[in-house]
Amino acid sequence: MNIVVLVKQVPDSGSERKLDSSDNTVARAGADNVVNEIDEYAIEEALAVKEAQGGEVTVLSVGPDSATDAIRKALSMGADKAVHVSDPAIHGSDAIATSVVLAAALGQLEYDLIICGAEATDSQMSVMPALLAERLGLPQVSGARKLTIDGSTVKVERQTDGGYWALEAPLPAIVSTWDTINEPRYPSFKGIMAAKKKPVETKTLADLGVDPSTVGLGAAASEVLDFAGRPPKGEGVKVPDEGDGAQKFVDYLAGQKIV
Amino acid sequence: MAEVLVLAELNPAGGGVRKTTLEALTAARAVGEPSAVVIAAPGTAAGVREQLAEYGAATVYVAESPEIDEFLVAPKAEVLAQLVGEKSPAAVVIPSSPEGKEIAARLAVKIGSGFLTDVTEITADGTATQLAFAGQVIVHSRVKTGTPVYTLRGNSVAPEPAPAAGTEQQVPVSLSDAAKQTRVVDRVVEQKSSRPELTEASIVVSGGRGVASAENFSIIEALADSLGAAVGASRAAVDSGFYPHSFQVGQTGKTVSPQLYVAVGISGAIQHRAGMQTSKTIVAINKDAEAPIFELADFGVIGDLNVVVPQATELITARK
Numbered sequence: 001m002n003i004v005v006l007v008k009q010v011p012d013s014g015s016e017r018k019l020d021s022s023d024n025t026v027a028r029a030g031a032d033n034v035v036n037e038i039d040e041y042a043i044e045e046a047l048a049v050k051e052a053q054g055g056e057v058t059v060l061s062v063g064p065d066s067a068t069d070a071i072r073k074a075l076s077m078g079a080d081k082a083v084h085v086s087d088p089a090i091h092g093s094d095a096i097a098t099s100v101v102l103a104a105a106l107g108q109l110e111y112d113l114i115i116c117g118a119e120a121t122d123s124q125m126s127v128m129p130a131l132l133a134e135r136l137g138l139p140q141v142s143g144a145r146k147l148t149i150d151g152s153t154v155k156v157e158r159q160t161d162g163g164y165w166a167l168e169a170p171l172p173a174i175v176s177t178w179d180t181i182n183e184p185r186y187p188s189f190k191g192i193m194a195a196k197k198k199p200v201e202t203k204t205l206a207d208l209g210v211d212p213s214t215v216g217l218g219a220a221a222s223e224v225l226d227f228a229g230r231p232p233k234g235e236g237v238k239v240p241d242e243g244d245g246a247q248k249f250v251d252y253l254a255g256q257k258i259v
Numbered sequence: 260m261a262e263v264l265v266l267a268e269l270n271p272a273g274g275g276v277r278k279t280t281l282e283a284l285t286a287a288r289a290v291g292e293p294s295a296v297v298i299a300a301p302g303t304a305a306g307v308r309e310q311l312a313e314y315g316a317a318t319v320y321v322a323e324s325p326e327i328d329e330f331l332v333a334p335k336a337e338v339l340a341q342l343v344g345e346k347s348p349a350a351v352v353i354p355s356s357p358e359g360k361e362i363a364a365r366l367a368v369k370i371g372s373g374f375l376t377d378v379t380e381i382t383a384d385g386t387a388t389q390l391a392f393a394g395q396v397i398v399h400s401r402v403k404t405g406t407p408v409y410t411l412r413g414n415s416v417a418p419e420p421a422p423a424a425g426t427e428q429q430v431p432v433s434l435s436d437a438a439k440q441t442r443v444v445d446r447v448v449e450q451k452s453s454r455p456e457l458t459e460a461s462i463v464v465s466g467g468r469g470v471a472s473a474e475n476f477s478i479i480e481a482l483a484d485s486l487g488a489a490v491g492a493s494r495a496a497v498d499s500g501f502y503p504h505s506f507q508v509g510q511t512g513k514t515v516s517p518q519l520y521v522a523v524g525i526s527g528a529i530q531h532r533a534g535m536q537t538s539k540t541i542v543a544i545n546k547d548a549e550a551p552i553f554e555l556a557d558f559g560v561i562g563d564l565n566v567v568v569p570q571a572t573e574l575i576t577a578r579k
Contacts, residue, residue, distance in 0.1 A: 127360055134369065139441040159504075162448055165445065166447065167444070220373070230394060230536075236557045239561070246566075250574040
């Protein structure tokens, strides 16, 4: 079972994140960049499938040179090798253009299963499995909280409000995972040392046969016109409970015509 | 006026259209004349046509087939792409559920267009508003290529009736093999709740680590029920096993934007703020006066939630 895990490096959602005012793209240089949190669950799931079925886990990431940190993290958890697509022309790509690059890179890999996180904390779009399934003609098996491989079939519980949908699809397929699916392992010291020796192949758009004019900021099918920070909230009212806290709370709601 | 296709999102089994659909019909009127598209199992459209007409659908396209619900997402994207090809609409508006965003993505690839997810407003020139980085940054954006496809975030637009003809037009469904790969073999509801759905609710009452146990979440539920609210939980509460993950509000859970958000025993970590800070009014109840949640709160009570919450529930119930 050969598995490709898609990993995205994102600005840490726990730190202040910005758009770059020069071109309205996500400010990645100078940001506190980390592996997208939900991707760690995807990596863990890929490793679990490999441990049960045998095979190899390949990390695939599209991003600037700094994305090597995210790739090393995935390798230190136990992935076998990595492909890093890095090309200045990719900068500013929207989700559609990014899916063109990922689809081209996947076209050069052998896989039975593609796994990615269900959402990136920077864009919060949750659309990459759908875009790639559409481009590659693969079954879209997204939003998993549980994954089982049964012969040549993948079975997934797709998380929904208040329950799940049971999905089945033939392999190869693309699966995305939520953070309910497992508990990601921490890289061991041995894993971190071993990761340094694992192969990371860097590819450019030319290597993938992607015309640079079809991706990047200029080719994006959507654009950010302008942006502004959320205006700060006015100072709220804060009352200590001196036996009348609940009454004051209800009075406030009544004043807002809520009760 | 140019036609705008609005994909109807329906409640399960005869439950009518979801509020998000009425919101989408309302938002679509900014860019043109909305037509609703019902892509569902046979016999579905008859029960919702009137409501779609009431909220502005001049035409209701009906694409019904038993195969729609048998497979995930792809059939709806395929039917919608076919309809876009035939009608050349000015735009497509889809409610921003997980499925809605995936339909938008596949549709955009099929028709060679750009798409914008989770927009909160669409203006006459097609410019949309989006909230980036969990609401910290307000962005104006537009689609440059093809027919703009938008997904509209829930609770962003107040649904307004605008009666229209709602003329039914049948759309034949013929799915490709590519759309029939991921089979939905079962739909399982684990938590039956009479409460409103979290992302649609106009009031949300959430509990955090301070609630201290799963049993004690009953006081959160009681307050929610007195207000007709949905119940939410912080990640800390979910990770501690107090409440199920599907009710988690925050960066890795649901994003809500209700009229009123009541945060009980929630400190207000960035992870949580990401999911609720665009709420219109925020009230916090917390014993720690320094809790960061108070920075966001319009009104805050510093006190023991085990005392304040049951009292408040009683007072609200008494007012009815």
